[in-house]
Amino acid sequence: MKNKERRPLSKGRPDAGSSRPSRTAGPAKPAHRSEAPVRKEAPARKDAPARVQAKPQQQASQAAPVETRPLWPRSGDLPAERVPVILESSGAGDFHLIDTGRGLKLEQYGDYRIVRPEAQALWQPTLPDHVWEKASAVFTGDTDEDGMGRWRFPAEALGETWPLSLLGVDFLGRFTAFRHVGVFPEQIVHWEWMKARVEEAKAQGRTLKVLNLFGYTGVASLVAAAAGAEVTHVDASKKAIGWARENQAMSRLEKAPIRWICEDAMKFILREERRGNHYDIILTDPPKFGRGPNGEVWHLFDHLPLMLDVCRQLLSPNAVGLVLTAYSIRASFYSIHELMRETMRGAGGVVESGELVIREAGLDGKTRGRALSTSLFSRWVPA
DSSP, X not given: OOOOOOOBOOOOOXXXXXXXXXXXXXBOOOSSBOBOOOSTTOOOOSOOOTTOOOOHHHHHHHOOOOOOOOOOOOOSOOOEEEEEEEEEEOOBTTEEXXXXXXXXXXXXXXXXXXXXXXXXXXXXXXXXXXXXXXOSEEEEEOOSTTSOEEEEOSSSOOOSEEEEEETTEEEEEEOBTTSOOSOOGGGHHHHHHHHHHHHHHHHTTOOOEEEEETOTTSHHHHHHHHHTOEEEEEESOHHHHHHHHHHHHHTTOTTSOEEEXXXXXXXXXXXXXXXXXXXXXXXXXXXXXXXXXXXXXXXXXXXXXXXXXXXXHHBXXXXXXXXXXXXXXSSOHHHHHHHHHHHTTTSOSEEEEEEEEEEOXXXXXXXXOOEEEEEEEEEEEOO
């Protein structure tokens, strides 16, 4: 699975409010992703948005005190289950996956064709080399998901940003030093599900409250707000929050009810738990490793159980769903599936888990090709 550079969480007491590991620290839609300069092959800048993740050993040496609380005991029956579930996207709006192979992927983002590393593309490309060679931008350098690299522009130097649109929301694509461009298109399936739930509720006179943890550049938050939700967006990176506000202006949603919170996710949700605040939909997309704005450290395997436990406490009595996406972890989807079921024990409903995949769509965006696995997910929904 891929490793999104996202942010860390902190933990709180049993009665504490919660906040997930924010995509704190790091460059911009991973735990913190960073922005790379886009002139020729200049080295990428280190002023990346919060998804930039420190290496585990660095995090340990610089870690700030972590707020925590015990896990609450759960009783009752486990929720029903649907496994495995494969949620597939073939693209949407200005994005589609053109081709994959030889450890690379060729994607269309608006006017640009981009080549990026893709370790899971073990096969050979379908399209000939001359198609790949016409890419607008190629990510080179450090191919490790946690490392920084740079962009090469075969034909001409490109600007740092360019306009994109997905699900009716306009936003900025940006060449970052961590290979990401400001959106994780495999998440479209979750966003479409959320958008439909928000619109259904709106039609019945109910405004849903959405909490987006590790919100990165805010595309999901803007999709929810445009559909009629009240949104709380949390990310530990000031850079990512700034990018999200730019996207809000581009989408002409300046008056939409969105709270932009720059804070460690765990600290935030623990405080919300203490305050007794609730949300109808919670999206959480934590990094494998991350760091908060004050040095808080997030380790997925250490902190995920508490994060989900707090998120359960934040769900409203008429909650619509809790969605978890996990990247770059050496685990089966069953590990997060069973964790989600234990977390939601006694709450009824259904836990559906599996993988998110993107289907190749060819040069025309319509030619069905191979499926590329991108991440694990687990989603609880009421019965």
